[in-house]
């Protein structure tokens with residue numbers, strides 16, 4: 001199988017082929033995901049919670065993201081590697097964002113950087129894209145703003161906030177973002193945004209109409225000791241190995257069987 005690129009994902013959107021994405025933070029799981037046929041591996045700053053035991057993603061440092069990205073890069077040779085820019089590694093200025101993104105790519109080996117925020121980040125996204133840094137946006141429940149949001153809550157439930165998320169999505173696309181993660185938003189809002197955008201959307205708790213789906217690996221394997229959100233399905237149920245669970249996830253995303261109505265808002 002040839003390496004997955006942003007062009008592959010664009011074509012998958014055009015052809016209606018679903019994009020299967022999972023997080024990974026280390027070499028062994030990255031290799032397993034790659035061999036199972038995952039399209040995108042996300043080195044998420046969720047590692048602050050599932051690897052490090054923090055309450056949120058906020059304490060994760062750029063050096064930690066680079067360390068885990070490099071571990072994943074050694075294992076995931078075919079899947080596209082997207083890496084999260086951690087809290088306060090890009091919000092300060094566009095120059096700060098460029099320096100952090102450069103380190104994620106040069107030292108961590110990621111091919112795309114992900115950052116949270118909409119219209120307010122558009123100028124930074126354009127600055128990065130113009131300098132050869134591919135960017136993935138992240139809207140809806142943006143975990144780095146958990147304190148501002150007052151908790152991990154579904155976003156875009158009323159007309160005004162839905163409109164804002166839609167405008168944010170268009171601004172990011174206009175600024176040159178190549179991918180967009182939509183987290184914990186009503187399925188009909190994610191569906192409308194997905195139809196309106198040319199770039200692929202990857203949903204997590206955003207309904208079945210997104211161009212792809214992502215879950216945190218430890219959640220979908222049922223090994224994170226804390227409560228998982230409603231949008232998670234434990235793919236170890238009925239699977240006789242981790243490899244089988246990962247393959248079942250990929251298959252369920254590709255066929256549209258996951259997410260089911262009980263995983264949606």
Ligand code: KIV
Pocket residue numbers: 023042043044045046047084138181183204214215216
């Ligand atoms: O950090 C992460 O794993 C993420 C996903 C939840 C989309 O951003």
